[in-house]
């Protein structure tokens with residue numbers, strides 16, 4: 523039997539019914555989201571550019587609520603009006619597909635881009651497709667597991683897409699009886715919040731790696747390291763990422779695989795977008811940028827391993843930091859990552875007209891996403907009715923999130939000393955140390971000298987205390 527006939531046989535069983543949701547793209551995310559909908563009793567039409575993918579998926583997952591199509595027109599005709607099409611495809615392909623869909627859809631239909639698209643592209647798309655169909659940008663988090671059993675979802679757009687919201691509610695993650703699904707007003711705001719999520723994810727992953735790597739470098743027993751990480755969980759630091767670190771180390775204890783994994787890390791670009799935007803907007807996010815650069819540099823650094831260079835040695839007399847120290851370090855890392863991210867959100871609210879409620883952001887991240895962590899509930903409550911504040915600029919919030927910051931900073935200093943004494947690699951934790959010094963140190967930071975040099979060679983002027991006016995100094999007299 524040729525492929526087309528096989529597909530027809532399996533796919534068109536319910537040709538004359540109309541389905542509630544259409545899923546376009548059947549790779550990891552699309553497949554799992556389709557099955558999630560089916561579990562919730564929703565009828566789903568599926569389509570994939572390469573029909574054999576659709577066929578295999580349907581063959582493995584036969585269900586009366588799941589119907590597949592080889593032809594795009596048939597796929598679209600199979601949907602209830604207004605049609606809701608969820609795109610789960612590579613972000614590079616989104617524009618081509620939207621253009622194709624625009625010829626087949628009506629203005630009341632919805633196309634929801636759930637991929638990791640760049641938020642400024644999505645912002646343009648809201649304008650470009652305005653009269654063709656309702657475009658909705660939507661970030662989906664939680665990877666394969668999230669898509670299958672409940673992702674965290676963040677929607678954007680100038681108008682609240684009520685029908686899409688109701689449909690996505692059926693499959694989203696829940697924290698208690700609250701849905702991890704949020705709408706943020708502004709074209710591209712959903713993809714913006716998703717970008718922020720991924721950027722924090724880079725920083726958290728890097729900081730956990732740096733902590734665990736230090737413990738390894740200080741020759742702490744692996745079982746002991748796992749024990750310390752578990753203690754962190756018990757002390758209120760539990761998070762999805764900490765949990766999977768424990769899983770990985772436990773697996774490694776049995777199977778000894780970590781040391782065989784090439785010491786390089788990949789990335790797909792959402793962290794980089796965040797750093798780029800932060801530079802364009804003049805809103806520094808140094809810890810996020812450090813984490814992005816660390817991954818970029820990992821390939822280069824690894825290529826240098828075989829060349830003779832400076833060899834550093836472990837200082838084996840150093841004691842690995844205690845759980846108390848690690849707790850403080852991780853707490854301050856989170857404080858700085860959120861502060862950096864919130865400053866970007868505040869900028870987008872002020873300058874792009876977004877209305878991103880940060881309390882809601884923390885709420886929808888509480889489950890179904892990679893950032894899920896116990897402290898997010900506390901943060902969402904702290905930011906209730908104080909939407910557009912930065913964290914560090916409000917000592918009240920700092921004291922509530924990170925009480926006795928002075929003592930915690932002492933722990934961080936101890937940790938940083940251990941890192942340098944043992945020649946461990948910890949760019950993100952050093953960035954946190956510097957960020958906190960910048961924010962809280964009562965010493966001068968030295969920028970007057972930078973400005974003096976600028977004035978010396980370029981007559982850019984300086985502000986003298988209390989004058990409020992640019993003044994040039996005659997340095998060379």
Ligand SMILES: NC(=O)c1ccc[n+]([C@@H]2O[C@H](COP(=O)([O-])OP(=O)(O)OC[C@H]3O[C@@H](n4cnc5c(N)ncnc54)[C@H](OP(=O)(O)O)[C@@H]3O)[C@@H](O)[C@H]2O)c1
Nearest residue numbers: 547548549550551552571572610611612613615637638665
């Ligand atoms: N994987 C994750 O953990 C995860 C988590 C959150 C968000 N996301 C985002 O969700 C989206 C889907 O991710 P994924 O991992 O499931 O899939 P993916 O590997 O990013 O993309 C593969 C899908 O894109 C389709 N595609 C590629 N080029 C196309 C084109 N020119 N026209 C039409 N379709 C095209 C592929 O169709 P063919 O089979 O025909 O090649 C396939 O269905 C991506 O934007 C991704 O960044 C992924």
